[in-house]
Amino acid sequence: MKVCPYCHKEIPEDSKFCYHCGKEIDRKGLEKASKEQRLKKNSRQNIWSKIGLFLFFVGMIGFDFILGTVFNAIGINPKIPYYVSSILYILAIFCGIASIRTDQQDKKRGYQPTGNQKYAYVAICMSVFIGLVNLTQVIL
Numbered sequence: 307m308k309v310c311p312y313c314h315k316e317i318p319e320d321s322k323f324c325y326h327c328g329k330e331i332d333r334k335g336l337e338k339a340s341k342e343q344r345l346k347k348n349s350r351q352n353i354w355s356k357i358g359l360f361l362f363f364v365g366m367i368g369f370d371f372i373l374g375t376v377f378n379a380i381g382i383n384p385k386i387p388y389y390v391s392s393i394l395y396i397l398a399i400f401c402g403i404a405s406i407r408t409d410q411q412d413k414k415r416g417y418q419p420t421g422n423q424k425y426a427y428v429a430i431c432m433s434v435f436i437g438l439v440n441l442t443q444v445i446l
């Protein structure tokens with residue numbers, strides 16, 4: 307049995323027309339409909355990717371740029387804010403991974419993923435990149 311993409315009633319596997327609503331069943335429409343139908347609406351909010359991005363920006367702008375400059379100007383060891391931002395970058399990477407994992411679990415359970423995968427990848431990639439720049443240019 308398959309489901310009619312128009313009226314959502316069950317119809318025999320090989321039917322060309324739906325005998326409930328009379329509409330023609332084309333493969334593409336059917337596959338698209340069943341794919342969307344398989345995933346239920348997800349009430350659980352996956353905000354890990356947003357937390358990851360937030361931590362990344364706090365680390366880069368708040369600690370690397372602003373505090374790094376301020377500490378330098380007033381003569382305190384400017385490496386301190388870079389140490390803190392490195393920790394934030396590591397946390398941001400974990401948040402990105404948590405976001406992707408939560409989405410995978412939701413999909414497995416049949417729910418639509420709610421974490422933004424693009425945000426998650428940006429948080430991970432940018433944190434790794436800026437973290438490495440920090441490590442090689444400032445800390446070492």
Ligand SMILES: [Zn+2]
Binds near residue numbers: 311312313314325
């Ligand atoms: Zn139908």
